[in-house]
Amino acid sequence: DAGVTQSPTHLIKTRGQQVTLRCSPISGHKSVSWYQQVLGQGPQFIFQYYEKEERGRGNFPDRFSARQFPNYSSELNVNALLLGDSALYLCASSFMAGPGPQHFGDGTRLSIL
């Protein structure tokens, strides 16, 4: 069975641009979460979606938004990119939104010039 898939794997943008990252969860998983990992730190929670509804939001500015589609795939959008947005963006899926392991994709490496 396919794991969590994310696209693209790498992306280079300039300051002020907008970016959309995509995630397909493991088949049967209904919850998708997004995390940002900067160098030397652990992943930091951005959003959680379950059944197309936002279930939680981390301490990120409104430039960050996300949505979940009827097939449970998800997109993360970041507007007005800043140099500090350079990071690895990880998507994780789980069967439900409750406690339990979240399974991660390999991430999208976003570089802002």
Add this chain to the structure above:
Amino acid sequence: DQQVKQNSPSLSVQEGRISILNCDYTNSMFDYFLWYKKYPAEGPTFLISISSIKDKNEDGRFTVFLNKSAKHLSLHIVPSQPGDSAVYFCAASPNSGGSNYKLTFGKGTLLTVNP
């Protein structure tokens, strides 16, 4: 304010010996804990978890111990193998009482297992 702390940035162990990775947390709402392993250029891989109703959970070579009164957990790997060399993240989430079960991660510990 780091709610999950992994105070050892790195650990080096000889093959066949025990690896012990430590993690402390400060948020009393946390009662479900996980360990992930991460290789370069890959996403974190789930290893093992434990709920606060238990103090030990085993899965093959991996054992997680939880000391809730001390807000401390540890991951034991026995015997350690060179393929275990990776960054290990401790993560925590609330187990109930809300609709957001976000994971809060520590900064990670780089484990190197020498042949």
